[in-house]
Structures are given as C-alpha cells and as structure tokens.
Amino acid sequence: MAHRLAPLQLAILLMLCIFISTASAGDKKPTYDRINLSVNATDEIENDTLVVQLYVQKEGQIASQLANQTNQDIEWAVKQAKQVAGIEVQTLDYQTTPTYHKQTQDGWRVRQSLRLTSQDTLAISQLIGELQQRLLVENIRYKISQKRRDEAENRLTTQAISAFKARAKLISAAWGHTNYRLVQMDINTSGRAVQPMYRQEAVMASADVRRPALETGKQTVRIVASGTIELQKE
Numbered sequence: 001m002a003h004r005l006a007p008l009q010l011a012i013l014l015m016l017c018i019f020i021s022t023a024s025a026g027d028k029k030p031t032y033d034r035i036n037l038s039v040n041a042t043d044e045i046e047n048d049t050l051v052v053q054l055y056v057q058k059e060g061q062i063a064s065q066l067a068n069q070t071n072q073d074i075e076w077a078v079k080q081a082k083q084v085a086g087i088e089v090q091t092l093d094y095q096t097t098p099t100y101h102k103q104t105q106d107g108w109r110v111r112q113s114l115r116l117t118s119q120d121t122l123a124i125s126q127l128i129g130e131l132q133q134r135l136l137v138e139n140i141r142y143k144i145s146q147k148r149r150d151e152a153e154n155r156l157t158t159q160a161i162s163a164f165k166a167r168a169k170l171i172s173a174a175w176g177h178t179n180y181r182l183v184q185m186d187i188n189t190s191g192r193a194v195q196p197m198y199r200q201e202a203v204m205a206s207a208d209v210r211r212p213a214l215e216t217g218k219q220t221v222r223i224v225a226s227g228t229i230e231l232q233k234e
Contacts, residue, residue: 031230032230033175033177033230033231033232034183034228034229034230034231035171035228035229035230035231036226036227036228037164037167037168037171037226037227037228037229038224038225038226038227039160039163039164039167039224039225039226040160040163040222040223040224040225041156041157041159041160041163041222041223041225042156042220042221042222042223043152043155043156043220043221044218044219044220044221045144045148045149045152045218045219045220045221046216046217046218047142047143047144047216047217047218047219048119048142048144048145048148048216049117049118049119049142049143049144049145050116050117050118050119050121050124050140050141050142050216051115051116051117051140051141051142051143052115052116052117052124052128052137052139052140053092053113053114053115053116053137053138053139053140054077054113054114054116054128054131054132054135054136054137054138055093055111055112055113055114055135055136055138056069056070056073056074056077056111056112056114056134056135056136057070057109057110057111057136058070058109058110058111059099059107059108059109059110060107060108061107061108062108063096063108063110066096066108066109066110067096067110069110070110070111070112071112073134073135074091074112074114076134077114077131077134077135078091078114080127080130080131081114081116081127081131084123084124084127085120085123086118086119086120086123087116087117087118087120087123087124087127088116088117088118089114089115089116090114090115090116090117091112091113091114091115092112092113092114092115093111093112093113094111094112095109095110095111095112096108096109096110097109097111113138114131114135116128119145121216128140142216142217143219144219144221149221152221153189153221153223156221156222156223157187157223157225159223160187160223160224160225161187161225163225164185164225164227168180168182168229171229171231172229172231172232175231177231177232177233178232178233179231179232179233180229180230180231180232181229181230181232182227182228182229183227183228183229183230184227184228185225185226185227185228186224186225186226186227187223187224187225188223188224188226189221189222189223189224190222190224
C-alpha cells in the first residue's frame, strides 16, 4: 500500500513550502531606474553570389518516354555546367504528375530542376545562355556569400555595441546619473534583399535565346542591439 502523509505532516509540509516561497521572494531586491533602449547599425552590402534555377518540363502520353527525355536534358545540362570552373551544380525536384482535360486524365507531365550557384557572374551568365537551348530559366537571384555576410555582421555588431554604450551614457547623464549598469542585452540580425529577379515564360527553349543581363544589386544588413540598463549614481 502506498504511503500516505498524515494530516499533521501534510500541514507542516505546506507551511514549510509557504515559508520558503516567502523567503525567496523577500531575497529579491527591488529595482529602480531601469531603462530599455535599442540601437542599430546598418550597411548596404553588395551581393557576390548568383543562384540560378532552371528546369526541364515534358508533357505527353507515355510517362517513360517523357522521363527519358527529361533525364537526357538534365544530364546534358549537368555535363555542360561541370565543365565551367567555379560553378556549383545541384539537381532538384524530380516530379511525374498526371495532366487532365475536363476532369479526365489525358497524359503525363515530367519535370526536374537544376540549380547553379557561382560568384563568377560572367561565367554563369554565359552558361545560362548555353543551357537555354534545352532548359528554361525558373528564377535568378543574388545573395551575399556566407563569408561576406559574417564579415559584415561582425563589423556591424561592434558598431551597434559602441552605439548602445554611447546612447546609454547619454541617457544616464540626462537623468543626472554618473554611471549605469548593463542588466541585459540582445544582439539580433536582420536584412532586406534588394536584388534583381528574372523569370522566363514556359516557351520552347531555343539556341536563339540570349543570355540574361544581370546586375548584382545590394542587400541591407542590420544588427540590432537592444537591452536594459540600470542607472547608478556611483
């Protein structure tokens, strides 16, 4: 049989818990003159990495034939891309789906995508022109490489902390205090991409398609330093 506490033991235990809780609450010192503030440091960073997504799409009656045609085009594109130095190649999204006409299946659609990533804008732009003989461009976007982003964020973090210190000192002086104590701080990163987007309509790929004109654009990288200070007179 499970052991049960006697009523007197239970009462003593409850009183002890209340006493400990009250003592803990009493240990907390009241805080005064605390101020929340936030500052940020921003910079426009030029994108240095181009990401291109292309695709092959075939439609018809026999799914196996469409798959073979799609595979051949993707294999050809991968082979072409791997011949260009400095371009990362990745295949994506292989899909086989039925097509319908008036709620009746009338065939199949096979689609696969290919992603290219490079910091060599000229080389990848020329490659896109070649691949458009057999593939269509789904989208083109620029991004900041991880190395460049890390460098920018480290620099902006230092700037944001310096600005936080200066703002905290200014606030302390305005309230007639000689110093402050940092209670808590959060450092957060945010950014807004300003970059070109390109989308090719689903028309027949052709050797006559010209390579797209590309401009790198920039992104706004922002470091936000927010926290709480406690004003002190000494």
